[in-house]
Structure formats: C-alpha cells, structure tokens
Amino acid sequence: MKAVNIGVIGLGTVGAGTVDLLHRNQEEITRRAGREIKVTCAAVRDLSRGRHCDTAGITLTTDPNEIVSDPSIDVVVELIGGCEVAFDLVTAALAQGKHVVTANKALIATRGNEIFEQASTAGLVVAFEAAVAGGIPVIKILREGLSGNRVEKLIGILNGTCNFILSEMQEKDADYAEVLTQAQQAGYAEADPYFDVEGVDAAHKLTILASIAYGVHLNFQSVYVEGISALTRDDIIFAQEMGYRIKHLGMARRSTTGLDLRVHPCLIAEDHLLANVTGVMNAVVVEGDAVGETLYYGAGAGAQPTASAVVADLIDVVRTLTADPGNRVPHLAFQASALAKPGIIPLAEVYCAHYLRLTVQDQPGVLADITKILGGHGVSIKAIHQHGTGDEDGKVPVVIVTHVAQEAAVAAAVSGIEALPASAHPVVRIRLETLEGH
Amino acid sequence: MKAVNIGVIGLGTVGAGTVDLLHRNQEEITRRAGREIKVTCAAVRDLSRGRHCDTAGITLTTDPNEIVSDPSIDVVVELIGGCEVAFDLVTAALAQGKHVVTANKALIATRGNEIFEQASTAGLVVAFEAAVAGGIPVIKILREGLSGNRVEKLIGILNGTCNFILSEMQEKDADYAEVLTQAQQAGYAEADPYFDVEGVDAAHKLTILASIAYGVHLNFQSVYVEGISALTRDDIIFAQEMGYRIKHLGMARRSTTGLDLRVHPCLIAEDHLLANVTGVMNAVVVEGDAVGETLYYGAGAGAQPTASAVVADLIDVVRTLTADPGNRVPHLAFQASALAKPGIIPLAEVYCAHYLRLTVQDQPGVLADITKILGGHGVSIKAIHQHGTGDEDGKVPVVIVTHVAQEAAVAAAVSGIEALPASAHPVVRIRLETLEGH
Numbered sequence: 001m002k003a004v005n006i007g008v009i010g011l012g013t014v015g016a017g018t019v020d021l022l023h024r025n026q027e028e029i030t031r032r033a034g035r036e037i038k039v040t041c042a043a044v045r046d047l048s049r050g051r052h053c054d055t056a057g058i059t060l061t062t063d064p065n066e067i068v069s070d071p072s073i074d075v076v077v078e079l080i081g082g083c084e085v086a087f088d089l090v091t092a093a094l095a096q097g098k099h100v101v102t103a104n105k106a107l108i109a110t111r112g113n114e115i116f117e118q119a120s121t122a123g124l125v126v127a128f129e130a131a132v133a134g135g136i137p138v139i140k141i142l143r144e145g146l147s148g149n150r151v152e153k154l155i156g157i158l159n160g161t162c163n164f165i166l167s168e169m170q171e172k173d174a175d176y177a178e179v180l181t182q183a184q185q186a187g188y189a190e191a192d193p194y195f196d197v198e199g200v201d202a203a204h205k206l207t208i209l210a211s212i213a214y215g216v217h218l219n220f221q222s223v224y225v226e227g228i229s230a231l232t233r234d235d236i237i238f239a240q241e242m243g244y245r246i247k248h249l250g251m252a253r254r255s256t257t258g259l260d261l262r263v264h265p266c267l268i269a270e271d272h273l274l275a276n277v278t279g280v281m282n283a284v285v286v287e288g289d290a291v292g293e294t295l296y297y298g299a300g301a302g303a304q305p306t307a308s309a310v311v312a313d314l315i316d317v318v319r320t321l322t323a324d325p326g327n328r329v330p331h332l333a334f335q336a337s338a339l340a341k342p343g344i345i346p347l348a349e350v351y352c353a354h355y356l357r358l359t360v361q362d363q364p365g366v367l368a369d370i371t372k373i374l375g376g377h378g379v380s381i382k383a384i385h386q387h388g389t390g391d392e393d394g395k396v397p398v399v400i401v402t403h404v405a406q407e408a409a410v411a412a413a414v415s416g417i418e419a420l421p422a423s424a425h426p427v428v429r430i431r432l433e434t435l436e437g438h
Numbered sequence: 439m440k441a442v443n444i445g446v447i448g449l450g451t452v453g454a455g456t457v458d459l460l461h462r463n464q465e466e467i468t469r470r471a472g473r474e475i476k477v478t479c480a481a482v483r484d485l486s487r488g489r490h491c492d493t494a495g496i497t498l499t500t501d502p503n504e505i506v507s508d509p510s511i512d513v514v515v516e517l518i519g520g521c522e523v524a525f526d527l528v529t530a531a532l533a534q535g536k537h538v539v540t541a542n543k544a545l546i547a548t549r550g551n552e553i554f555e556q557a558s559t560a561g562l563v564v565a566f567e568a569a570v571a572g573g574i575p576v577i578k579i580l581r582e583g584l585s586g587n588r589v590e591k592l593i594g595i596l597n598g599t600c601n602f603i604l605s606e607m608q609e610k611d612a613d614y615a616e617v618l619t620q621a622q623q624a625g626y627a628e629a630d631p632y633f634d635v636e637g638v639d640a641a642h643k644l645t646i647l648a649s650i651a652y653g654v655h656l657n658f659q660s661v662y663v664e665g666i667s668a669l670t671r672d673d674i675i676f677a678q679e680m681g682y683r684i685k686h687l688g689m690a691r692r693s694t695t696g697l698d699l700r701v702h703p704c705l706i707a708e709d710h711l712l713a714n715v716t717g718v719m720n721a722v723v724v725e726g727d728a729v730g731e732t733l734y735y736g737a738g739a740g741a742q743p744t745a746s747a748v749v750a751d752l753i754d755v756v757r758t759l760t761a762d763p764g765n766r767v768p769h770l771a772f773q774a775s776a777l778a779k780p781g782i783i784p785l786a787e788v789y790c791a792h793y794l795r796l797t798v799q800d801q802p803g804v805l806a807d808i809t810k811i812l813g814g815h816g817v818s819i820k821a822i823h824q825h826g827t828g829d830e831d832g833k834v835p836v837v838i839v840t841h842v843a844q845e846a847a848v849a850a851a852v853s854g855i856e857a858l859p860a861s862a863h864p865v866v867r868i869r870l871e872t873l874e875g876h
Contacts, residue, residue, distance in 0.1 A: 001764075017728075021586055021728050022586075025586060025587070025588055025727070025728075028588055028653070028772075029585070029586060030776075031653055031772040031776035032585050032653070032768070032771060032772050033585075033771070033775055034764065034768075034773045043796070045596075063451075063602040081544065087695070116527065129583075134729075135726075135728065135729030135732065136729075136732055137579055137582070137584065137585075140578065140579070140582060140583045141575055141579065141583070144575070144578060144582075144750060144753070144754060145567075145575025145578045145579065145750055146573075146575065146746065146747070146750065147467070147470050147471075147750045147753045147754075148459055148460075148463060148465055148467060148745070148746050148747075148748075148749025148750050148752075148753065149463070149746055150463055152784055169768025215469055215470075246871065251439060273711070273714065273735065276711065276714065288746060289460050289462075289463070289742075290455075290463075290573065290742040290743065290745055290746035290749070291572075291573030291574075291736060291737065291742070291743050291746040291849035292573065292736065292737045292740075292742070293736065293737075294573065294574060294734070294735060294736035294737075295733070295734075295735040295736070296732070296734055296735075297711065297732060297733040297734075297735070298729060298730065298731065298732035298733070299729065299730045299731075299732075302730075304727075304729070304730070305729050305730055307586070307728055308584065308586050308587055308728035309586075309731040310586075310725060311585070311586025311728070312583055312584065312585045314584050314586075315582070315585045316582060316585075319766065319767065320490070326439075326472065328757065329757065330470070330472075333470060334466075334469040334470050335469055335470070335472045394827075
C-alpha cells in the first residue's frame with residue numbers, strides 16, 4: 001500500500017519527538033497501520049539551527065504555507081502552539097483537503113468549534129489526542145472506550161507543572177516562590193509560568209474533556225479558573241495534618257441543573273488514588289454510570305509522551321482515509337448535530353466543602369463569633385484546628401473544615417468573618433472535594 | 439440512518455447488563471453512534487425464568503442458532519462463556535456474514551487465532567474489549583491509544599477474585615480458606631473457584647494483552663501460571679513488615695531473547711500504585727518506549743462494567759460497517775500478515791528477585807549453611823529476617839529476600855536448602871518484582 005505523506009509544522013520539542021518516534025518505531029508502526037507513515041517535509045523557524053531529530057529525507061522550509069499547499073502531503077501535523085497563526089494554518093490545511101493532527105490545547109479549546117465544523121463539512125478529520133494529558137489516551141478512552149456510558153464526573157490532575165510544584169512544596173516543606181524557581185531551572189515550568197500556574201492550561205484541557213464527556217460544544221469561557229500561586233506552605237502542612245493533600249484539579253460534573261466546570265486547588269483525602277499522583281504526572285478519574293470509577297495515569301507532557309499521542313492520532317487518521325466520513329468517530333464524541341446545550345452552573349450555586357484558614361487575635365469569644373457567623377449562613381463545621389499560640393502580636397491561625405455548603409453561603413460567611421474586629425487577615429479559602437467514594 | 443439490529447446470545451449477568459445499558463442510555467448512545475443500536479432478539483436457556491433486564495420488544499428463543507442464522511441481525515453478541523458451544527456459535531455467525539462482539543476471554547485466548555482468521559477472510563470484525571479487565575478499555579488503549587509505542591512491559595492485576603482475597607487476607611489478617619469462603623458468600627468468587635484462584639483466568643487475559651502489545655499470535659500454552667491458593671497469612675504479614683504487598687500479577691515483558699509471559703503472586707513495594715489497588719478492582723500498567731509508564735484502573739468484572747465494554751465494542755463495530763476492511767484496526771493490533779513469532783523465554787531462564795520463607799531448626803550454623811548454599815548458586819541476599827524464637831519443637835521461620843537471580847539458580851539453591859538436616863518444611867517461594875521505577 002502507498003505510504004502516507006506527513007508534513008510537520010514546528011520541529012520544537014514535540015515536533016522533533018514525533019519525527020524521532022516515527023523513525024525509531026517505523027517497523028512496528030507499519031505493522032500496525034498497514035502502510036508506511038512518512039514525514040516528507042517540515043516547517044521550522046530557522047533553517048540554520050540544530051535539531052533534536054534526524055531530518056534526513058525531510059525537506060525543510062521556513063514557510064509553513066508550503067506544507068499546507070503541497071499536494072503530495074496527506075496529513076498536516078500542527079505543533080507550533082498559540083492560537084493566531086496555528087488557526088490560520090489549520091484552517092488552510094483543511095481548505096486544501098488535508099487531515100490535521102494537532103497537540104494545541106489552546107487552539108482546540110478556544111477555536112475548536114469553528115475548526116471541527118469546517119473539517120466535518122469537508123469530510124476531514126482533526127485529531128487532537130496530544131492536546132490533553134500527553135501520552136495518556138484519555139480522549140480516545142472517553143470518546144470510544146467509554147462510549148456506552150453517561151459520564152457522571154471527570155476529575156483530573158491536568159497540569160504537570162502545578163502538580164510538580166505542589167508535590168515539591170509538600171515533600172520539601174518549601175514555599176511556592178522557591179519551588180517555582182527550581183521548577184523553572186529544571187525545565188518543568190516556563191520562564192513565564194502564567195498559563196500553567198494560574199490554571200489556564202488546565203482549563204483548556206478540561207474544556208476539551210468536558211465537551212467530549214457530555215456532548216456539548218467547547219465552552220472555555222464558562223470554566224471557573226483558579227491557579228496555585230496563592231497557596232502557602234502553611235496550607236499544605238495544615239491540610240496534611242488533617243489527612244489531606246492539596247491538588248490542582250480540573251473537574252466536570254453533571255447535575256439536573258446543568259454542568260459544573262471548575263479548575264482550582266482542592267483538598268482531597270490522602271488515600272485517594274489522585275492524592276498519590278506526584279511530580280509532573282497527570283491522572284484523570286472518569287466515573288461512568290455503567291463502568292463506575294476508572295482512573296488513567298501517565299506522563300502529561302514531554303517530547304516522547306506527547307509524540308506517542310501524535311503518532312497514535314496519525315495511525316487513526318491513516319485508518320480513516322477510506323472510511324465513510326459519516327461513520328467516523330465524531331470530533332467531540334457525539335454527532336455534531338446532536339451536541340447538547342446544557343446550562344453551566346454558576347460558581348455561586350455550586351456545593352462544596354471548604355478549608356478556611358483564618359488569622360485572628362487570640363482572645364476570648366472570637367471562636368464563638370466565627371462559628372455563629374458560619375451557622376448563620378447555614379455553613380456547618382466539620383473540624384476546627386487552632387495552630388500554635390500566636391505570634392508576638394497575639395495572632396493565631398485557625399483552620400476550619402466545613403461540611404458541603406453552597407459557594408454563595410460560604411462567600412457571605414467569609415465576608416462576615418473578615419469584618420470581625422479580631423480578624424487580622426483575609427480568609428484563605430480552598431475547596432475540599434470528597435471525590436465521592438474512596 | 440437505519441437502526442443496527444443486535445442478537446444477544448445469553449441473558450445472564452453480562453447479557454442482562456448489556457440489554458439494560460443499551461436501553462437506559464439509548465439516547466446518548468444514538469447521539470454518539472449516529473444511529474440506533476437495537477437488541478431485537480436474545481437466546482436464553484430457559485424461557486420461563488425471570489430476567490434482570492426489560493425484554494420488551496426483544497424476541498426470546500432457546501435456540502441460539504436462530505439468532506446466528508437470522509438475516510435481519512447485523513451483529514451477534516456472544517455472552518454464554520465456555521469454549522465449545524461458544525466457538526461453534528461465533529464461527530457460525532461469521533459464516534453467516536455477521537460481526538461478533540464477545541466477552542469470552544477463554545474463547546479468545548485459546549481459539550482466537552482461528553476465529554480472527556475466519557473473520558478477516560470474510561471482512562468481518564470480532565470485538566472483545568469486554569474479555570479483559572471489564573470496563574477498563576485496555577484493549578483499545580493498547581491497540582490504538584498507544585499504537586506509536588514499542589511496549590516494553592505490561593503488568594496487570596487482572597483477576598478481581600484473587601485481588602479481593604489477597605486484600606482481605608491482608609486487611610483482616612485472615613487465612614486463605616477463610617477469606618475464600620467469605621468471597622464465595624459475597625459473590626466475589628465462584629462455587630468452583632479454580633479458574634480464578636489458580637490463575638487460569640488471569641492467564642487468558644494476559645495472553646490476549648500480550649498478543650496485542652507485541653504483535654504475536656495468541657499463545658495461551660506458553661504462559662507460566664501460578665495461583666494464590668498456596669499463600670499463607672504469614673507470608674502476607676512478613677511481606678508487609680518489609681514494606682511489600684503480595685499481589686497476583688500477570689506480566690509480559692520483551693527482551694532480546696524473547697517474550698517473558700508469567701502469571702503468579704508477587705511481592706511489590708507498598709508505595710507502588712499497583713500495591714494500592716485493592717478489593718475486586720483491576721489495574722494494568724503499560725510501559726511504552728515513548729509514553730513511559732502509564733496505568734489504567736477500574737472495575738474488572740460485574741454486569742455494568744462489562745456491559746460498558748460490550749456496548750463500546752458495539753458502537754465501534756457499527757462505525758466500521760462502511761469502512762474498508764483493509765483499513766480497520768487489526769484484531770491483534772498488528773496486521774495479521776505482520777504478526778511476529780518471537781521465542782517465549784522458559785521460566786528457568788527468567789531473572790527475578792525472590793522472597794523465600796524457610797522453616798528451620800533454631801540451632802547454630804544453620805544460617806551459615808543456608809547463605810553458603812545461596813552464594814554457591816550465585817544468588818545474593820538482600821535481607822534476612824528471623825521471625826520469633828521458635829515453636830515448641832525449636833523451629834523458626836526465616837525470611838530471605840534475594841537480589842535478582844536466574845530462576846534456575848534459585849530453584850537449585852532452594853533444593854539445596856531443603857536437603858539440609860535442619861530444614862523442617864519445604865521452602866515457600868514468592869517472586870518479588872521491582873516493577874522498575876514508578
């Protein structure tokens with residue numbers, strides 16, 4: 001059978017990893033796909049730079065449009081990231097009748113609806129397994145492996161940088177800023193860490209997973225997003241003392257009133273499988289009505305794990321080349337005409353348990369005032385811990401774990417507590433997820 | 439689009455679960471598959487018995503051949519188990535031009551090569567996701583999600599009954615026989631537990647996974663199989679004291695000399711993710727050269743988790759109805775013409791660390807004799823623990839953990855130790871797997 005010709009746009013970390021993997025496992029890949037998958041050209045920014053892969057037999061160009069318009073190319077692999085140029089190139093490739101494979105989570109999360117519509121109209125496939133959780137084939141798992149289920153919830157450690165920083169803060173009893181610097185030096189965090197540590201990257205990924213799990217359009221703007229940059233060493237220690245770990249999670253749940261889509265730090269029980277996912281690893285828990293709770297774990301980033309997903313997509317695309325487009329797996333798991341439009345539950349209406357860290361003057365009656373305010377807003381208390389006996393100014397940290405309560409009630413109670421004369425600092429507030437079961 | 443008509447053979451636990459799931463999630467399944475998937479008839483053993491599913495609109499028959507030969511049926515779902523009758527029915531369905539979905543691990547592991555050859559010749563699909571690890575879509579993960587990788591190793595907790603018994607022995611400090619009886623009462627073990635506790639079921643599943651991971655024919659006879667019925671409470675406690683858990687694992691590894699395929703109890707470090715998979719749950723670790731170590735966790739049995747896999751297969755089969763057969767995912771992941779024929783490494787040549795429990799007379803010089811024998815066979819010692827100070831006869835248990843050594847050398851050393859006059863009982867020998875990193 002004729003080889004399938006691939007054009008790769010971008011030979012950075014993932015691009016070079018992809019070329020390398022296709023080359024290294026060429027024989028096994030051909031045995032699986034039934035035909036050769038061959039990178040014939042690649043677009044790079046600078047022809048004179050060294051590469052992390054063998055480019056023998058690959059025509060290099062600095063103009064990605066040459067790849068997009070080359071009639072000998074069957075599939076375009078977009079690996080430059082970003083939304084502007086990538087969007088133009090992907091849509092141009094589709095306009096030229098080419099299938100597309102991409103690892104670009106920002107592009108899919110924010111422009112995927114337009115891209116998939118164009119692709120479907122043209123009978124083409126846009127594959128994006130590499131956009132979420134690196135080498136863990138979680139898109140395939142959700143879209144095909146669990147296709148008989150109603151997904152009840154989906155909870156993931158979706159950003160390796162956040163998970164690495166939180167693991168290190170815990171293990172080394174270190175502060176956020178200190179660990180971030182180390183992570184940057186070790187290459188686990190970008191020079192500008194904003195997208196990772198503020199939760200934007202995890203929100204892109206959650207957007208994609210939620211869309212596939214629930215059969216809704218991509219809806220990035222509806223996700224509530226909070227990062228990890230405000231977490232302190234104290235909170236990690238206090239949580240640990242009570243049998244919890246703090247993890248940065250992306251969560252999607254379905255209820256009768258709509259979808260609950262959130263990305264933020266969470267306390268979770270230390271014996272939950274997710275609590276033991278450390279370092280740069282990713283993991284996703286999917287609970288389906290038939291399958292129950294399942295978990296998928298692996299490296300969420302890096303040249304080779306991401307290349308693993310890109311190559312799996314390439315093999316899938318090659319297999320669909322002769323399939324009737326109407327019978328292919330839909331981009332968002334459900335037929336495009338059958339995507340639903342559920343309401344997104346506003347954060348204020350979400351129910352969640354909370355960890356609250358207060359800093360108060362250590363004086364009689366303060367706890368009574370605090371518990372009265374919480375009770376007045378219907379927020380019931382599971383545990384109160386006072387840590388230490390106060391600093392020189394007589395201030396002490398008090399940690400309160402609440403039972404499940406509505407966000408709006410907790411917010412109102414927190415405002416009330418902060419208005420107390422004995423309250424010395426803003427209340428630190430981290431949600432606590434039971435993850436139901438375990 | 440026209441509905442796809444399904445005939446189900448067997449309405450037991452999984453059959454009723456499948457009918458129930460297709461009915462309950464009909465709307466979501468149709469939104470995913472693009473057409474209705476409809477059970478139109480089912481074969482049962484006894485028409486007068488009650489069912490665990492709604493059979494309205496389903497024609498019931500006691501003759502499965504009616505389903506196999508019914509021209510209105512597009513896909514036959516075989517859920518009766520066993521190898522003889524099931525083989526005849528599956529091959530008859532294929533001869534009638536029908537696709538087949540089955541949950542029958544014994545059938546696929548022992549007769550799969552013949553079945554897949556007949557199916558491929560006829561351009562038909564035999565789908566068997568439900569045969570391994572219940573609802574965890576591990577066959578799809580290996581066959582498609584990780585298709586760019588060379589699989590280095592695959593290690594799984596593949597039998598929920600064994601894992602439940604071992605978890606309970608550990609947690610309740612109970613004996614094997616005691617826990618087995620409880621498991622039988624709770625429905626977690628069959629009245630005749632042989633296939634589960636002696637490792638045959640896990641070996642069927644390992645056979646299937648190894649074949650897909652390495653692109654080799656199904657080779658059930660080559661798997662080394664050991665069950666859990668000889669494990670004692672003492673071994674579980676001693677292992678725990680040294681920081682290990684005993685798990686019943688199926689393992690497939692590739693080396694330069696061939697494939698190493700084994701099913702047996704193993705000591706593994708207590709902080710490995712697999713050590714924390716308890717109860718009836720299943721989990722599979724797959725290490726690929728690109729993706730690194732990944733793990734997949736979920737319920738390995740039960741009506742609904744298994745039905746989840748059957749329905750996912752049905753949706754897949756429906757999607758392939760119009761695809762060019764040459765471009766479909768091959769049954770064993772690799773093109774049938776490209777399956778390899780590697781040697782299987784004989785057990786005697788496998789390298790493994792060991793836990794050895796000796797019962798010896800507590801007298802001077804015994805340890806010296808034992809260590810000399812081990813050293814003489816090139817088996818080096820990592821740790822020795824003497825437990826207690828002997829019973830009334832002066833016998834004491836001595837636990838030795840060895841470094842990695844060849845099986846044949848360990849076997850010879852064990853024979854030598856058993857021949858010592860001070861040796862009171864046969865040596866208990868359990869392999870210890872480092873699972874290299876995690």
